[in-house]
Amino acid sequence: MISDRDRAMMARAIQLAWRGRYSTHPNPRVGCVIARGNRIVGEGWHERAGEAHAEVRALSQAGYEARGATAYVTLEPCSHYGRTPPCAKALIEAGVAQVFAATTDPNPSVSGRGLDMLREAGIRVTEGLMGDEAARLNPGFMKRMRTGRPWVRLKMAASLDGRTAMASGESQWITGPEARQDVQRLRAMSDAILTGVGTVLADDPSLTVRRDEMGDTGDATDPSRQPLRVIADRDARTPSTARILRGGNVQVFCASSTLATGPAQDLAALGVRLTGVAWKDNGVDVSELLDALGELGINELLVEAGPTLAGTFINENLVDELWLYQAPVFLGSTGRPTAHLPIEVMADKVQWKVLDRRQVGEDQRLILARH
Amino acid sequence: MISDRDRAMMARAIQLAWRGRYSTHPNPRVGCVIARGNRIVGEGWHERAGEAHAEVRALSQAGYEARGATAYVTLEPCSHYGRTPPCAKALIEAGVAQVFAATTDPNPSVSGRGLDMLREAGIRVTEGLMGDEAARLNPGFMKRMRTGRPWVRLKMAASLDGRTAMASGESQWITGPEARQDVQRLRAMSDAILTGVGTVLADDPSLTVRRDEMGDTGDATDPSRQPLRVIADRDARTPSTARILRGGNVQVFCASSTLATGPAQDLAALGVRLTGVAWKDNGVDVSELLDALGELGINELLVEAGPTLAGTFINENLVDELWLYQAPVFLGSTGRPTAHLPIEVMADKVQWKVLDRRQVGEDQRLILARH
Numbered sequence: 001m002i003s004d005r006d007r008a009m010m011a012r013a014i015q016l017a018w019r020g021r022y023s024t025h026p027n028p029r030v031g032c033v034i035a036r037g038n039r040i041v042g043e044g045w046h047e048r049a050g051e052a053h054a055e056v057r058a059l060s061q062a063g064y065e066a067r068g069a070t071a072y073v074t075l076e077p078c079s080h081y082g083r084t085p086p087c088a089k090a091l092i093e094a095g096v097a098q099v100f101a102a103t104t105d106p107n108p109s110v111s112g113r114g115l116d117m118l119r120e121a122g123i124r125v126t127e128g129l130m131g132d133e134a135a136r137l138n139p140g141f142m143k144r145m146r147t148g149r150p151w152v153r154l155k156m157a158a159s160l161d162g163r164t165a166m167a168s169g170e171s172q173w174i175t176g177p178e179a180r181q182d183v184q185r186l187r188a189m190s191d192a193i194l195t196g197v198g199t200v201l202a203d204d205p206s207l208t209v210r211r212d213e214m215g216d217t218g219d220a221t222d223p224s225r226q227p228l229r230v231i232a233d234r235d236a237r238t239p240s241t242a243r244i245l246r247g248g249n250v251q252v253f254c255a256s257s258t259l260a261t262g263p264a265q266d267l268a269a270l271g272v273r274l275t276g277v278a279w280k281d282n283g284v285d286v287s288e289l290l291d292a293l294g295e296l297g298i299n300e301l302l303v304e305a306g307p308t309l310a311g312t313f314i315n316e317n318l319v320d321e322l323w324l325y326q327a328p329v330f331l332g333s334t335g336r337p338t339a340h341l342p343i344e345v346m347a348d349k350v351q352w353k354v355l356d357r358r359q360v361g362e363d364q365r366l367i368l369a370r371h
Numbered sequence: 372m373i374s375d376r377d378r379a380m381m382a383r384a385i386q387l388a389w390r391g392r393y394s395t396h397p398n399p400r401v402g403c404v405i406a407r408g409n410r411i412v413g414e415g416w417h418e419r420a421g422e423a424h425a426e427v428r429a430l431s432q433a434g435y436e437a438r439g440a441t442a443y444v445t446l447e448p449c450s451h452y453g454r455t456p457p458c459a460k461a462l463i464e465a466g467v468a469q470v471f472a473a474t475t476d477p478n479p480s481v482s483g484r485g486l487d488m489l490r491e492a493g494i495r496v497t498e499g500l501m502g503d504e505a506a507r508l509n510p511g512f513m514k515r516m517r518t519g520r521p522w523v524r525l526k527m528a529a530s531l532d533g534r535t536a537m538a539s540g541e542s543q544w545i546t547g548p549e550a551r552q553d554v555q556r557l558r559a560m561s562d563a564i565l566t567g568v569g570t571v572l573a574d575d576p577s578l579t580v581r582r583d584e585m586g587d588t589g590d591a592t593d594p595s596r597q598p599l600r601v602i603a604d605r606d607a608r609t610p611s612t613a614r615i616l617r618g619g620n621v622q623v624f625c626a627s628s629t630l631a632t633g634p635a636q637d638l639a640a641l642g643v644r645l646t647g648v649a650w651k652d653n654g655v656d657v658s659e660l661l662d663a664l665g666e667l668g669i670n671e672l673l674v675e676a677g678p679t680l681a682g683t684f685i686n687e688n689l690v691d692e693l694w695l696y697q698a699p700v701f702l703g704s705t706g707r708p709t710a711h712l713p714i715e716v717m718a719d720k721v722q723w724k725v726l727d728r729r730q731v732g733e734d735q736r737l738i739l740a741r742h
Contacts, residue, residue, distance in 0.1 A: 160695060160723065160737070161709045162533020170717050307704065314701065324531060328739065330685065330721040332714030333678065338532045343703030346541050350701040352531065357735075364728075366531070368699065 002129055009033045009040070009072040010102055010130045016045040016054070017074045017137050022188040023048050023220040026297050028138040032058040033072040034065075034096065041065040047220045053078065055087040059094045067095035074134040076105045076127075079114040088117040098124040102134030106145035139320065140191065140299025149290040150301040154313055155186060156338050157325040163335030164307070169202055171336075178361025179325045184214045186323060190227045190302035192251075192293060195244075196283070196309040197233035206243040207304065228298065232284040232309060236263035240270055251296070253277045253289055286312050311340035314350060322352065322368040325360065373471075373500055380404045380411070380443040381473055381501045387416040387425070388445045388508050393559040394419050394591040396598075397668050399509040403429040404443040405436075405467065412436040418591045424449065426458040430465045438466035445505040447475045447498075450485040459488040469495040473505030477516035510691065511562065511670025520661040521672040525684055526557060527709050528696040534706030535678070540573050542707075549732025550696045555585045557694060561598045561673035563622075563664060566615075567654070567680040568604035577614040578675060599669065603655040603680060607634035611641055622667070624648045624660055653711075657683050682711035685721060693723065693739040696731065 010033075017031030024030075024046050032054035034042035042065070044057025052060075055077055059066050077087035077099070091099060099118050104127060105111045115125050135142055140151035157175045158164050165171035173180070187193060188209045195207060207229050211221055229250045231238055236254050244250060248271050256276030258264050264274050275292055278285040286309075293301055303313055313319050324338075343349060351371035358365050381404075388402030395401075395417050403425035405413035413436070415428025423431075426448055430437050448458035448470070462470060470489050475498060476482045486496050506513055511522035528546045529535050536542035544551070558564060559580045566578060578600050582592055600621045602609055607625050615621060619642050627647030629635050635645050646663055649656040657680075664672055674684055684690050695709075714720060722742035729736050 158532070159720070160533065160697075160739075161529070161712070162531065166715065166717055168715070172717070174717075311704070326531075328723040328725050328737075328742075330710070330712060330714075330723070331717075332712040332720070333682070333708035333710060334713050334715070337704035339701070339704060341532070341701060341703040342705050343701075344537065344539070344705070346537055346543070346545075346702075349530070349703070352699040352701070354699050366699075368531075371699075 002126070005038060006072070006100060006129060009035050009070075010074070010100060010134075012040070012043070013072045013074050014102070014130065014133055014137065016043055017134075019045050019219045020047055021219055022185070022217070023222040023225070025049065025191050025222075025225060026299060028075055028141040030054040030073065030075045032074070034058045034062040034069050035072070036065060036069045041069060048222055050083050053084055053087050056084065056090055059090055062094070068097045070098040070100065071096045072100045072129075074102045074137060076101045076103065076112070077114040077118070078105070079110060079117050086114070086117070088114040091118060092121040092123065096123060098126075100126045100129045102128065102130050106142045108145070138299070140301070143320070144294050144299050148294040150191065150293050150298040151320050152290070152301050152303060152313065152318055153186070153190070153321045153323055154303045154310060154319045155183065155323045155325075156310065157327070158338045159327055159329045159331040159335070161330045161332070161335070162338050163331035164338050165336040166331065167334045167336065169336070171203070174329070174331070175325045175327045175363045176361040179327075179363040179365065181213055181215050182360050182365065183325070184210055185217060187227060187302060188214060188221070190300045191298045192228035192230050193302045193304055194230040194232065195303075196305045197231055197237050198308065199304070199306045200231060200233070200238050200242050200244055202306070204243050205304075206246065208247065227302070228296070230293065232289065234258060234279050234284070236261060236267055236274070238267060240266060245270060245272065251275065253284060253292065255279050283308055283312055286316055286318055290318065307337055307340045310338065314339055314341055317370060320369065321355070322366075324366045324368060326364045326366065328362060373497070376409060377443070377471060377500060380406050380441075381445070381471060381505075383411070383414070384443045384445050385473070385501065385504055385508065387414055388505075390416050390590045391418055392590055393556070393588070394593040394596070396420065396562050396593075396596060397670060399446055399512040401425040401444065401446045403445070405429045405433040405440050406443070407436060407440045412440060419593055421454050424455055424458050427455065427461055430461055433465070439468045441469040441471065442467045443471045443500075445473045445508060447472045447483070448485040448489070449476070450481060450488050457485070457488070459485040462489060463492040463494065467494060469497075471497045471500045473499065473501050477513045479516070509670070511672070514691070515665050515670050519665040521562065521664050521669040522691050523661070523672050523674060523684065523689055524557070524561070524692045524694055525674045525681060525690045526554065526694045526696075527681065528698070529709045530698055530700045530702040530706070532701045532703070532706070533709050534702035535709050536707040537702065538705045538707065540707070542574070545700070545702070546696045546698045546734045547732040550698075550734040550736065552584055552586050553731050553736060554696070555581055556588060558598060558673060559585060559592070561671045562669045563599035563601050564673045564675055565601040565603065566674075567676045568602055568608050569679065570675070570677045571602060571604070571609050571613050571615055573677070575614050576675070577617065579618065598673070599667070601664065603660065605629060605650050605655070607632060607638055607645070609638060609643075611637060616641060616643065622646065624655060624663065626650050654679055654683055657687055657689055661689065678708055678711045681709065685710055685712055688741060691740065692726070693737075695737045695739060697735045697737065699733060
């Protein structure tokens with residue numbers, strides 16, 4: 001029997017987990033509440049890889065009051081020795097009587113083991129309470145464990161008439177400062193940011209998280225962490241002076257035949273990692289790219305690319321969330337389209353489901369998923 | 372001294388006036404409340420041209436209780452004998468003690484006369500209470516009296532990537548049934564609907580109000596009234612079989628030199644009115660067209676046109692309200708743009724102010740004005 005109290009406690013655990021939205025990479029975001037009846041005796045959330053897990057922090061706050069208490073965790077407690085001892089063991093040793101786990105570990109090879117360990121120790125275990133809400137904490141972690149590929153967010157900033165730049169390429173700024181701040185947060189949520197060499201050559205973006213531009217979110221940050229910068233660059237044309245290369249942590253996907261060339265070796269000498277993947281007429285083989293990024297442990301990928309690469313992602317139905325920032329302007333019919341997307345007949349139109357719509361300064365932010 | 376009670380009474384009068392939103396043409400929408408203290412003793416609104424004015428209806432409901440009462444009117448009472456006797460006279464004869472008028476008559480040749488008539492009869496008169504709200508009842512009436520031109524609403528139905536049709540011209544349907552119902556209401560609000568001959572030839576629209584598709588609005592309708600259909604058609608190419616010609620009440624603006632040609636005379640023989648106006652390289656001289664429509668008594672003009680005519684209206688800054696219905700779809704980069712609008716540099720972008728944004732079925736309706 002699940003009570004409203006149980007739901008409220010799990011909601012609190014989920015809320016705590018979100019505090020790690022910008023900082024737990026590559027670990028999942030996890031929250032934990034320990035309660036005796038209506039009284040919360042311990043709360044915890046995972047803040048950074050290598051630091052204490054949510055359960056351990058909540059248990060440490062609860063102290064002796066954990067004995068006989070109920071623990072609410074957003075993700076199945078781990079059962080293995082990693083950088084920290086298994087959380088399932090910690091819960092058992094603390095003497096908790098009951099555990100609610102919103103989700104099981106999505107990794108098929110360990111899924112259910114933590115809960116089994118608890119059950120074997122005589123703890124009452126309930127799975128799935130607010131499971132959908134908890135799964136949303138870690139869409140990339142969940143998807144990568146299931147499919148081997150990261151969760152893909154495609155970001156676009158466009159006018160009401162669907163343009164992202166003038167014909168000349170001029171594009172700064174379409175959206176207002178609030179939307180640009182929001183994009184900084186979106187980057188901070190991401191494990192990696194993907195762009196194409198065309199954008200590197202045209203706009204020379206750094207694609208870094210600038211924490212001073214994120215605003216005060218109240219959430220944890222990890223100032224030492226930058227998302228992996230990823231460039232689709234068949235011929236290794238990224239200039240050695242490109243801003244995106246500053247600070248390192250850059251991965252270039254080029255054609256396999258490019259790997260042995262001078263330009264590729266020049267980039268490698270700068271510390272850039274290069275991987276050969278397949279290319280098609282209209283650009284990189286995006287499916288292969290996503291598989292490779294999954295193997296690199298990328299959970300959440302942000303695509304900030306020009307119309308060609310963006311169009312490929314949409315066209316091949318590989319976008320999990322389209323984050324569309326819409327400015328209340330018209331850029332005119334000669335402006336650049338949001339995505340190169342050849343559609344001949346109305347029946348082939350791309351239909352979106354609006355997951356979220358909100359005002360961000362003067363602009364509107366839509367989060368869309370394929371219908 | 373204006374009290375909250377006065378504001379509440381005027382708000383009610385404005386609410387009543389809106390019931391005529393689809394039916395008072397060419398008259399303005401007007402509401403009237405007659406109150407004794409907190410007690411409303413009479414309410415009225417103008418429903419159709421030729422029928423009783425708002426004040427007369429409210430007075431008739433109030434009966435002898437109008438003596439010594441306060442009248443709240445959204446528009447200055449008329450002072451002239453038209454199809455009905457002057458309302459100012461009716462208020463005087465009924466013995467009201469005080470009149471609040473939200474707006475004065477925008478017609479410069481009669482403005483203030485009705486209020487003067489009341490004052491001369493010893494009635495206490497207060498102008499301007501909720502004047503902005505009341506003026507919004509009749510944007511076209513107000514604007515035409517001031518400038519000689521109608522209020523211009525440009526309607527567009529577009530995708531999130533700013534397309535209104537496929538390259539082939541295929542466009543049915545971008546938006547959902549709720550948005551199309553909303554457009555029927557928008558048409559019913561309008562005195563005239565303007566399109567270009569290109570749209571007539573390509574889509575053969577009827578551009579009529581289909582009252583059975585309006586839904587139940589709770590407002591009055593005038594089943595016998597259709598907005599004037601207006602076609603910008605330089606060479607009188609509108610086919611005699613075009614749907615837009617059915618039911619009559621069509622005005623074609625052509626080149627003056629076209630008037631004497633066979634095609635023009637064929638249209639005239641079908642009862643179509645033709646007027647010669649100036650044409651430029653990119654189409655009709657829109658300023659001249661608006662002057663001509665103002666002379667025809669058109670208060671509120673709805674533009675439902677293709678990208679060329681729509682682009683001219685935007686480019687020449689002649690749009691008072693852009694009604695943009697946005698469907699949550701992408702039609703692709705080969706689709707037709709919302710408006711032909713050549714803009715070279717970001718500094719020349721068209722900046723909109725969002726007056727209203729709401730969900731209409733699956734679509735989003737934005738009402739925009741130039742910033």
